[in-house]
Amino acid sequence: MENLEKTVKQAVSTSFTVILVYVDDLVLAGNDIAEINHIKQQLDQAFTIKDLGDLRYFLGLELARTKDGIFLSQRKFALELLEDTGYLACKPATTPMDPNLKLSKDKGVLLDDPKSYRKLIGRLQYLTTTRPDLSFATQQLSQFMSTPRDTHLQAAHRVLRYIKSSPGAGPFLSSNSDLRLKAFSDSDWASCVDSRRSVTGYAIFLGSSLISWKAKKQPTVSRSSSEAEYRAMASTTCEVQWLLYLLNDFSISHFDPAFLYCDN
Incomplete structure (x- = not known):
């Protein structure tokens, strides 16, 4: 394991590799295939892993890759x-x-x-x-x-x-998209007949690719549709900020301001 950590640290200056871990399943992604193969060798020596090749199926998620992107x-x-x-x-x-x-x-x-x-x-x-x-x-x-x-x-x-x-519907992540975040926020004012609370909904795109979405009941009652909209925008802004941190962790620079659209 020490050799693996040393290898990853040495690779920081020349390449970038991400390892997604879920219990005993791993997904490796990066910009240097040689470095990925080297890390797999180190993992195999330490834990004896089974290499399934290019990612096509993971925890119920199916991936179809083309030159235009990933579905x-x-x-x-x-x-x-x-x-x-x-x-x-x-x-x-x-x-x-x-x-x-x-x-x-x-x-x-x-x-x-x-x-x-x-x-x-x-x-x-x-x-x-x-x-x-x-x-x-x-x-x-x-x-x-x-x-x-x-x-x-x-x-x-x-x-x-x-x-x-449409059992096979899903998002398409384009390989030709720009790297600017665009968020769309909305609310359904006092739609819950039991609590009179509103619902926040948002969809966030990285370029033309949808990467984050949510529909959730707001924690408190909004006394106007404007208040419900502001609460929805605040939740969306928090998600955008988290995505900016995530992009930074992936060594992806996002210098331009993120867009936040609201229908009111």
Whole structure:
């Protein structure tokens, strides 16, 4: 291990290598293939690893690489989800949720088996790793994990039907994109019928590539739509600042100001 640390430190001046570690799975990326191969040799001597070659599949994430960029998806995971829930042959839906639907913790009949609902929402949450279009619907449904009702389950089934329409959807990371951050912020004012709290939503691009997104209920009640918008912009700004720190850790300079767009 000491030899590996020494090798990595010596490589800083001439190359850059990143190692992503999840339990016993590793992903290596960098700008010098010779250095990556050398680090793999050091790892193999220390731990006896299995080299699977170019990254194509990792923890349910599928990668397709071309000269134009990298396409990310969770197609296999999505199809397994549809098969396990009996929705593999269902009629597809065009949207993940009915835009006029207002879910409440008190409306509907309590489910006899809430564990199945919690398991379904947990799998949907993992699917949002590559599916920003599912973020808002999943955020809405995850509020009722403690006491789910039939209306919540019906809304979750609508999401499954939407997934059936495009199980292989996902973001494309362009190799020809510029390196300027652009953030888009929005809020849904007092949309929760139970707490009257608003929902923050944002999407952040690095050039033309979508790299970060979120839909989350705000921690306090906003007394106006303007206040809800400001809270959403504040959350987005924090995420942009974190991404700037992350780019700096990757030795990527971001000298230009980041853009933050709001609809109001």
